[in-house]
Amino acid sequence: MKIKCVVVDDEPLALELVCNFVNKTGFLELKAKFDSALDALSFINANSVDLIFLDIQMSDLTGMELARVLEGRKGNHSPKIIFTTAYNQFAIEGYKVDALDYLLKPFGYEEFLSASQKALKYFEQRVENRNSIAEDYLFLKVEYQLVKVMLKDIILVEGYKDYVKVHLDGKESPLLSLTTLKNMEELLPENQFMRVHRSYIISLEQIKSISKSTVNMGIMSIGISDGYKEKFLQFISKWIN
Structure with a gap:
């Protein structure tokens, strides 16, 4: 390399x-x-x-x-x-x-x-x-091991300073991984995931409902930040008559 x-x-x-x-x-x-x-x-x-x-x-x-x-x-x-x-x-x-x-x-x-x-x-x-993403999964560093995570199971990724919380469908507790939200944004495919806030990346497949300025992911509702609103509105425009 x-x-x-x-x-x-x-x-x-x-x-x-x-x-x-x-x-x-x-x-x-x-x-x-x-x-x-x-x-x-x-x-x-x-x-x-x-x-x-x-x-x-x-x-x-x-x-x-x-x-x-x-x-x-x-x-x-x-x-x-x-x-x-x-x-x-x-x-x-x-x-x-x-x-x-x-x-x-x-x-x-x-x-x-x-x-x-x-x-x-x-x-x-x-x-x-x-x-790995070409095979619909990725590996995340969790404590002292690499954990295989299926993309379809990711509901949202919540960013903190030096780690992220990955919320998974069917799991009560999120995975804590020592990486940044920016790194996750680079890794996750753009056609399946979208950053809607400085602290959140969501799975487009896992959206439950959408209001004027928030998106309901089931486990929580997230406000759409101004810097990401235009791209998100472009995404949902095809579903609005």
Whole structure:
């Protein structure tokens, strides 16, 4: 597996160092390097990118601002991020935008490789789950094991900071899995599941009833957030005469 990478840093020496580390790592493929986050954003919008090594403190657009722009994308087209910065106070913010890792400058190749291997594990797991989805199931990490979950049994997925609750048909208690709602959104097929709220993904097959601004899933009713309302209304429009 090759992970397509972009490196963004406005410090020339730091930019070249990370590029050299990328080129040294067999499973990484350097697609471009930038000293401007705005230039990087233009490239990312026009090209397939899996992973960004991203500095935070930059003059035109900060790395954190770029991460928030990318996080706002719907669907499965948002690259993952490993932050590279000299300022450790941004660690919590990096966590909020679902960064894979946080490299504190100055760092050596060993630390870089450790973060990159974390990215490799993430992308390998995503491929594995996508292959499973072709068979109508996925595997979720629950405590210390992988649990097979049939897609048809999922009622909804409820997101928290670093884990999700997967509510299943016929099960009183949801499964708790150490992943994010954004990752689940990327994995679940768009023709069967839809994100309707910053904290909820629902199964379209499991909908019981719909009102003006809420959807009843049987186990609970969920309000449709403004940011997701247009797409949801498009879905239900074909059933309205």
